[in-house]
Amino acid sequence: MMEEVKDVSPTLSVHGHNIKVTEALKDGDTLTFLVVSQKLSGTGEYHVARTYDDFEWLQQHLFSQEDVPGIQGVIFPPLPAKAQVNASAKVLKQLGFLALEEWQPYCKALEAFLRQIAAHSILSKNKAVEIFLTSSDPPGRQRIKKNIFNRLSQAVEGMRKEGHKDVDDFFQTERDHNLLLTGCTKTAAEKFLDVVLTEQKIAVACGHFSAALHLCVEPGEDPDKQAFSKACVKLSEVFDSMKKNMTSVAENNLNTLGLGLDLESRYQEAEKEMLFRRTCKLVELEAARKNAEKAKPVKKAAMEEVKKAAETEFEHICGVAKQEIAHFHGVRVELLRQSLVEWCEKQLLTAKENADQFNQHLQAFRGLA
Amino acid sequence: MAASSDRLAPFPAAEEPGAGAPDTADGDSDEGGDIFVCNSNPVAAVSRGVSQPEPPDLFSEEDEDDDEEEEEEAGANTPAKSNGVHSDDDNDLFAEAHVELSTDKPGNSDRKELSTSSSGLRPASSFTQSHAAMQPTSLEQMEDEEAKDSFDVDVAVTNPEKVGDGMNAYVAYKVSTRTSLPMFRSKAFTVRRRYSDFLGLYEKLSVKQSLQGCIIPPPPEKSVVGMTKVKVGMDDPSSVEFVERRRAALERYLQRVVCHPSLLQDPDVREFLEREELPRAVSTQTLSGAGFLKMINRASDAVNKMTIKMNESDTWFEDKFQEVENEEQQLRKLHALVDSLVNHRKELCGNTAVFAKSMAMLGNSEDNTALSRALSQLAEVEDKMEQLHQEQAASDFFIFEELLADYIRLLGAMRGCFDQRIRAWQRWQEAQGTLQKKREAEAKLLWANKPDKLQQAKDEITEWESRVTQYERDFDRVGMTVRKEVLRFEKEKAKDFKSQIIKYLEAMLQSQQRLIKFWEAFLPEAKAIA
Numbered sequence: 001m002m003e004e005v006k007d008v009s010p011t012l013s014v015h016g017h018n019i020k021v022t023e024a025l026k027d028g029d030t031l032t033f034l035v036v037s038q039k040l041s042g043t044g045e046y047h048v049a050r051t052y053d054d055f056e057w058l059q060q061h062l063f064s065q066e067d068v069p070g071i072q073g074v075i076f077p078p079l080p081a082k083a084q085v086n087a088s089a090k091v092l093k094q095l096g097f098l099a100l101e102e103w104q105p106y107c108k109a110l111e112a113f114l115r116q117i118a119a120h121s122i123l124s125k126n127k128a129v130e131i132f133l134t135s136s137d138p139p140g141r142q143r144i145k146k147n148i149f150n151r152l153s154q155a156v157e158g159m160r161k162e163g164h165k166d167v168d169d170f171f172q173t174e175r176d177h178n179l180l181l182t183g184c185t186k187t188a189a190e191k192f193l194d195v196v197l198t199e200q201k202i203a204v205a206c207g208h209f210s211a212a213l214h215l216c217v218e219p220g221e222d223p224d225k226q227a228f229s230k231a232c233v234k235l236s237e238v239f240d241s242m243k244k245n246m247t248s249v250a251e252n253n254l255n256t257l258g259l260g261l262d263l264e265s266r267y268q269e270a271e272k273e274m275l276f277r278r279t280c281k282l283v284e285l286e287a288a289r290k291n292a293e294k295a296k297p298v299k300k301a302a303m304e305e306v307k308k309a310a311e312t313e314f315e316h317i318c319g320v321a322k323q324e325i326a327h328f329h330g331v332r333v334e335l336l337r338q339s340l341v342e343w344c345e346k347q348l349l350t351a352k353e354n355a356d357q358f359n360q361h362l363q364a365f366r367g368l369a
Numbered sequence: 370m371a372a373s374s375d376r377l378a379p380f381p382a383a384e385e386p387g388a389g390a391p392d393t394a395d396g397d398s399d400e401g402g403d404i405f406v407c408n409s410n411p412v413a414a415v416s417r418g419v420s421q422p423e424p425p426d427l428f429s430e431e432d433e434d435d436d437e438e439e440e441e442e443a444g445a446n447t448p449a450k451s452n453g454v455h456s457d458d459d460n461d462l463f464a465e466a467h468v469e470l471s472t473d474k475p476g477n478s479d480r481k482e483l484s485t486s487s488s489g490l491r492p493a494s495s496f497t498q499s500h501a502a503m504q505p506t507s508l509e510q511m512e513d514e515e516a517k518d519s520f521d522v523d524v525a526v527t528n529p530e531k532v533g534d535g536m537n538a539y540v541a542y543k544v545s546t547r548t549s550l551p552m553f554r555s556k557a558f559t560v561r562r563r564y565s566d567f568l569g570l571y572e573k574l575s576v577k578q579s580l581q582g583c584i585i586p587p588p589p590e591k592s593v594v595g596m597t598k599v600k601v602g603m604d605d606p607s608s609v610e611f612v613e614r615r616r617a618a619l620e621r622y623l624q625r626v627v628c629h630p631s632l633l634q635d636p637d638v639r640e641f642l643e644r645e646e647l648p649r650a651v652s653t654q655t656l657s658g659a660g661f662l663k664m665i666n667r668a669s670d671a672v673n674k675m676t677i678k679m680n681e682s683d684t685w686f687e688d689k690f691q692e693v694e695n696e697e698q699q700l701r702k703l704h705a706l707v708d709s710l711v712n713h714r715k716e717l718c719g720n721t722a723v724f725a726k727s728m729a730m731l732g733n734s735e736d737n738t739a740l741s742r743a744l745s746q747l748a749e750v751e752d753k754m755e756q757l758h759q760e761q762a763a764s765d766f767f768i769f770e771e772l773l774a775d776y777i778r779l780l781g782a783m784r785g786c787f788d789q790r791i792r793a794w795q796r797w798q799e800a801q802g803t804l805q806k807k808r809e810a811e812a813k814l815l816w817a818n819k820p821d822k823l824q825q826a827k828d829e830i831t832e833w834e835s836r837v838t839q840y841e842r843d844f845d846r847v848g849m850t851v852r853k854e855v856l857r858f859e860k861e862k863a864k865d866f867k868s869q870i871i872k873y874l875e876a877m878l879q880s881q882q883r884l885i886k887f888w889e890a891f892l893p894e895a896k897a898i899a
Contacts, residue, residue: 184727195721202713206710213703216699224859227867351885354881
């Protein structure tokens with residue numbers, strides 16, 4: 001089981017479940033996010049301004065907690081890729097849903113990140129979290145030493161180790177399943193993004209048509225001309241409604257299922273990384289065992305030490321990992337459930353509103369002389 | 370003085386107004402000023418695609434109101450089984466959607482937009498005979514007479530079938546007529562015609578009927594791309610769509626022709642409708658897309674090259690012409706915008722289908738049962754939505770895009786109407802000039818005392834005097850016709866647009882209601898996830 005962390009105050013001084021990232025402010029090339037959290041005691045609030053680099057600082061601190069046993073077995077809440085003002089096409093593509101709507105979804109993603117950290121039994125205990133949420137000064141910017149989570153080196157060795165057969169059925173199954181789900185979820189998120197983008201295009205096209213119809217109003221006393229003009233104006237209103245409806249539909253898609261799929265996709269990746277770390281440790285352990293076996297008497301004791309250390313670490317990691325996985329399974333189902341329910345409810349509401357609108361327009365047209 | 374026999378009815382830009390894509394909008398039949406209509410038994414849509422040996426129930430809609438312009442199409446969508454190439458053609462884009470739509474309401478423009486796609490102008494009021502001999506003396510009188518007349522000929526174009534194979538293949542359509550007019554051999558009859566037959570008819574009519582101020586409805590344009598696809602195979606969705614659009618356009622073309630009282634009298638029209646085998650029309654090269662364009666340009670060139678500029682005593686014509694030009698521009702813009710919208714909707718169809726598949730895969734990979742089921746349900750919902758999007762795209766297209774295309778052509782033809790009037794004026798002026806010369810020649814002869822040639826000169830003067838009178842009358846008549854046409858056009862346009870919009874809204878409303886049902890069905894599934 002986990003040992004008590006010797007560090008700091010074991011709990012945050014703010015509520016974790018309602019941390020908000022309210023705005024993204026543009027300051028030249030940088031984006032600054034406002035993070036608001038509620039004090040545990042009393043009715044106060046902390047308002048702090050953080051840049052993406054600050055978020056990364058937090059993440060790095062969490063990654064580098066080497067004294068926490070089994071830390072590598074933690075599924076770390078995923079931080080979205082860096083948001084940039086005037087981002088390149090490649091960055092926008094990578095961000096997917098999060099790049100839309102003036103960074104509102106992106107703020108939601110950062111919010112989710114913080115809430116998940118605050119809710120995590122191990123991670124929330126880290127001092128950096130408290131500092132991040134409450135310090136009015138920006139947290140320190142010093143680069144922390146390179147840690148075990150250097151993804152670049154992982155990527156290089158990844159291909160070789162990823163397929164390494166597991167000693168534990170539970171984990172092998174989980175790895176296989178995760179691989180499958182990661183691919184599917186990523187694809188689903190991408191395809192859904194295409195849907196949303198096309199819906200936005202339709203909204204724009206309706207807007208153009210509506211505007212052009214307005215220009216068809218003909219002057220003149222002639223009753224037929226006036227009738228035609230009235231019809232054009234009314235039709236212009238219809239298409240304006242259609243534009244608003246399409247915009248809502250796209251927004252609903254984005255804010256509920258879109259974000260849900262995005263988060264799910266990134267979380268699957270985070271689990272994948274955790275499982276990979278564990279697999280790497282497994283490889284390390286097997287190597288250490290071999291070394292200990294083959295070691296010449298002179299080195300034997302030292303190798304045994306190394307082996308024991310690896311075994312202990314691996315044990316810790318597996319322990320933490322099992323808990324994390326169980327927790328993760330529950331959390332992701334709940335997250336998806338919420339997304340789907342909210343999505344359905346919002347779209348249902350929008351559809352009903354739209355039907356009403358069409359009805360009204362229809363009545364108005366029928367009543368036209 | 371030759372009648373302008375080279376002058377075929379004006380036809381606006383060969384390619385689709387505004388769109389320009391050769392294989393999309395097939396030109397719809399349209400008239401500039403001709404807003405005649407058969408308003409007795411509306412051409413109820415035939416059960417398209419259903420092969421019936423005799424068409425006794427082809428036309429089922431009752432007359433509701435003389436002025437109901439969509440009567441012809443009202444029946445257009447009797448709950449026909451399908452509306453595509455083959456009766457049970459599953460590739461018919463609109464078959465399924467058609468079934469879902471509500472049944473007709475009498476008199477309503479219940480062309481289920483998908484099935485008929487006839488969105489053309491359906492002028493409601495009838496029109497009195499406009500032969501030179503009879504001319505209503507006042508506009509009011511004209512309108513009264515319009516209300517009384519009705520025509521008893523209904524035509525329908527159905528059952529497109531591919532004949533032959535390979536590059537010599539063509540599509541034959543069933544042309545069914547029902548009538549009580551004695552000039553026809555029987556009360557109901559059917560013939561098979563191919564597209565070039567329709568073009569041939571148009572050419573014959575144009576040659577004969579010019580200079581009346583009438584607009585000869587033009588048939589849809591040729592489309593090499595469209596037809597090549599069809600020759601290869603009629604099964605893919607784009608071929609099905611092409612054939613359906615052409616069929617609807619040909620039907621509207623014929624409906625307008627038979628509703629025009631003078632054209633109906635033309636033996637060529639009767640022959641087209643009645644005769645079992647028509648000799649193959651050969652000179653339809655000129656009526657290809659490029660051919661039409663050349664025709665227009667030649668026609669306007671002729672007008673522009675007039676040495677005697679028309680002295681317009683009536684500003685009404687000038688003003689109207691300007692309005693027509695403006696409106697044509699606006700409609701072109703609208704047409705382009707709708708086209709863009711339709712394309713985006715089609716894109717959405719594609720995206721939705723792909724997304725549905727990806728969700729299905731996700732659902733299959735999921736091991737939590739409730740979640741897996743919900744995701745699979747989601748995939749099904751998305752599939753249904755794809756269908757909805759398809760229908761909406763079709764709605765946009767057939768209700769608005771074709772409507773706008775029709776009117777753009779109608780306006781173009783109306784401009785041609787004005788041109789005809791100017792040409793009539795020109796002919797009159799030239800005759801006056803010639804008469805003047807003849808008189809001068811006579812005077813010279815008198816002075817030169819050549820009695821033998823004098824009689825001939827006097828004869829010529831008499832002849833030209835009567836010609837001048839004739840041409841002046843022609844000019845007046847054409848002017849009156851044009852005025853009438855324009856007024857009626859505006860009336861019909863307002864009605865037509867309004868009825869199409871209502872149809873569109875009804876379709877949209879239905880779509881929304883189905884969408885609501887989809888969501889309501891899915892919600893409990895989502896909530897059941899645990």
